[in-house]
Amino acid sequence: MPVTDEAIEKIKAMIVSGELRPGSRLPREADLAERLGLSRNSLREAVKALSLVRVLDVRQGDGTYVTSLEPGLLVDALSFAVDLQQDDTVLQFLEVRRILEPAAAAMAARVMPDEDIEALGQLLDRLEDDASLETLIDNDLEFHRRLAAGSGNAVLSSLIDGLSGPTARARLWRGRTEEGAVERTRQQHRAICEAVATRRPELAQAWATVHVAEVEQWLRGALGAAASETG
Numbered sequence: 001m002p003v004t005d006e007a008i009e010k011i012k013a014m015i016v017s018g019e020l021r022p023g024s025r026l027p028r029e030a031d032l033a034e035r036l037g038l039s040r041n042s043l044r045e046a047v048k049a050l051s052l053v054r055v056l057d058v059r060q061g062d063g064t065y066v067t068s069l070e071p072g073l074l075v076d077a078l079s080f081a082v083d084l085q086q087d088d089t090v091l092q093f094l095e096v097r098r099i100l101e102p103a104a105a106a107m108a109a110r111v112m113p114d115e116d117i118e119a120l121g122q123l124l125d126r127l128e129d130d131a132s133l134e135t136l137i138d139n140d141l142e143f144h145r146r147l148a149a150g151s152g153n154a155v156l157s158s159l160i161d162g163l164s165g166p167t168a169r170a171r172l173w174r175g176r177t178e179e180g181a182v183e184r185t186r187q188q189h190r191a192i193c194e195a196v197a198t199r200r201p202e203l204a205q206a207w208a209t210v211h212v213a214e215v216e217q218w219l220r221g222a223l224g225a226a227a228s229e230t231g
Helices: 003-016 029-036 040-052 076-083 087-111 114-125 133-149 154-162 164-177 181-197 201-230
Strands: 056-059 063-066
Touching: 003 029, 003 040, 029 040, 040 056, 087 133, 087 154, 087 164, 087 181, 087 201, 114 133, 114 181, 133 154, 133 164, 133 181, 154 164, 164 181, 164 201, 181 201
Parallel strands: none
Antiparallel strands: 056 063
16 A cells, blocks of 8 residues: 555544544644554655645644535535536436435425425526526526525535536536527426425426436437548
8 A cells, every 4th residue: 555545544534433523633743644644745645635635734834634524515526526527427417316316305305494395496487588508507406406405415416516527517508509408408397396395205306307308318419420521
């Protein structure tokens, strides 16, 4: 095992064991390196790597702390990686969304508070008929974020949020090129919201599946056509 990986594993073990808790400060670099049997350079590289994935927070002049370790914070690294992907890889993220989002919709239909469901409907009501495509996409992202949060599962919600970036670009592309796509999206959002509001998990799950699968199917066709043109 590379020395830096070993250092990462040892710090991780301290966190998992509870020796280092969320918000706690790491011992001084020299003391921690000696305690773990590591060089200060390898420890420094491990700290740098763990800070990039939001496990540690390096505060200049203060020290290094374990972050809150909340799901949303840790999934930021996933969001960054997702944003770098190309369109063919985005298909795989859409496949994951097709698995996760229907489950989140079904859970929301069971546990989402009434006032949050009402706010979800109001979000859809705020869209003007002549809204720009960019405004529609922003509304779409917020709808999915609130629906995922309504599942009551912070990890699931964070994962769905992390997958939103590149798939939003695909939805924007679709909205500009496919006739009727925007109106169908609005209708499907309404159907999902209504199923959640009437506490019908199976229906919410079905509509969410249709909604994500339609974008996935369109992107497959668009990428296939583009490949044919360049082939």
